[in-house]
Amino acid sequence: MTRVALVLAAGSATRFGSDKLSATLNGEPLLFHAIRAARAAPVSRVIVVARPGLEIGDWQGSPSVDVVRIASEALSQSLQAGIAAAAGAEGAYVFLGDMPHIPHHIASHLARAIGDGFAAMPCEGGHPGHPVLLSARAYPAIAGLTGDQGAGRLLRQRSDVVFVDCTDPAIHADVDVPADLAQLRGNQPG
Template identity: 65%
Template sequence: MTADGCLPGDWFAAIVLAAGHAVRFGSDKLAAPLDGAPLLTHAIRAARAAPVAKVVVVTRPGLTLEPCPGKPAVEVVRLASTALSDTLKTGVAAVSGAKGAFVFLGDMPRIPHGLAASLAAAIGPAYAAMPRQGGRPGHPVLLSSRAFADICALTGDEGAGRLLRRRDDVTFVDCTDPAIHFDVDRPDDLARAAGPS
């Protein structure tokens, strides 16, 4: 049983991937301020707004996270590797026992906070659930526990995208908000993200 009283396999978790080095940004983008808080804090807030019992942030050594009081608790896992597959596998390992895991990206600050609940309601027996806007899938992705073993077989900078594109048992939830595609790669992206969400 989890700290929130959930039985094994009866709860969702959220994984926030934040181990990259932000080469295109030119400095530590996840610590860059946006609306009075570090960029990464916005992704963590979206993850905590999801219907989850646990939030895991997978990040690299040296990145300072602001305190995250409240529930669900935020667990921080430090990882020397920046390979996407290693980051994702580490997150999945940290939430074993969950019936599924939302995958959030640390550089996507404007994810609508109600979207994760819609994905959870839609996944049913599907392998995964994803939001879609303008015909394009976006984030966060909700992976069922059936996907965990396949995630653990990924290598290098391979994420879950190619794996999900090969399957016909992925559920899509249509969304009108283009923020499901918006990530911060360069300083001008951060400037575009500033202001009301």
């Protein structure tokens, strides 16, 4: 089965106050951690949906890292641009560029669990997190999203979404404001 990973990185980070995806964590840009997690998924390629000017880095090896540039900050349009670039993939993982600590094993668990489901997502403490694995059946519904709306509401309305139990709260840890990044830095081992 051919799957891709999408890393959504087109937002402006207004709550952060500066370019959060370029802010460093463990000596490298926050975005690079998300790309690394996406590359660890069982995928044929990674597609980073980014705003113009965002530094993506040079990623050698497999899977390849491709970039789709969009001027819109709307989450729905980022997701739609990624799905369009996935052309023909039977599934797409959705990673967020501001979530640097996604455990690398989660994507494989989702792949095993999705079966004929519409989507699969990890769930910790009763709350769904990321990444989300969308089946190709989800693509037409994603095309109908508008504004700064991701797939969350759509997925909550469906009974054919598979939830995978996870004990790692990192599936919820995103960076919205500088204090979030400071907390992640403080929780680093060593």
